[in-house]
């Protein structure tokens with residue numbers, strides 16, 4: 001951890017990203033994307049190709065994996081069919097090949113015990129995000145969940161983060177966003193929220209150390225410990 005604890009002294013709520021932060025969903029993306037590509041008579045792509053495109057929502061993902069083979073105009077032509085196929089396949093396999101990262105359940109539980117309010121903001125469609133949170137047992141921890149299609153604009157736009165601040169009646173500097181990518185960090189910076197990155201996710205295939213954030217925590221459990229150390233009076237009685 002490389003951020004001074006004093007930066008987090010006022011934190012009252014945490015916004016946590018989903019793909020690459022709470023859940024390793026790349027294996028689900030791999031299956032659904034390659035099933036879609038097979039329908040379009042395209043060869044499968046590897047997981048490294050796919051994780052470069054995860055984090056900016058479904059539309060970007062589908063367009064990007066078509067862009068591996070097609071020109072801009074060809075992508076535009078095939079996009080509706082590809083999106084329909086991808087959504088159909090993802091709906092069936094959603095969560096089947098995903099795993100919860102180490103420290104997530106415990107970190108979320110410790111944040112709750114500290115009295116921190118929790119929101120999940122993901123660029124995944126809300127219809128995919130909610131069942132995943134439900135089946136992994138994480139859903140009850142979150143007062144608010146926004147998907148990439150819940151609001152007019154998604155991360156890296158600050159809109160969903162600012163909406164959470166408004167929902168919780170908190171100023172942005174009282175809220176920290178935690179995510180695996182520059183997309184999360186840009187949204188947080190634009191919103192005026194604090195931001196922590198985790199190093200184990202996708203970050204569009206780029207090194208996480210290059211991202212402008214307030215620090216990197218190894219796990220969500222480490223994030224909970226950092227926030228606890230920065231807010232020693234915040235513990236609620238059990």
Ligand SMILES: O=C(O)COP(=O)(O)O
Nearest residue numbers: 019055056057122123124
């Ligand atoms: O791009 C997506 O579908 C999801 O990405 P996120 O959960 O990391 O925001």
Ligand SMILES: [Mg+2]
Nearest residue numbers: 017019020180
């Ligand atoms: Mg992510």
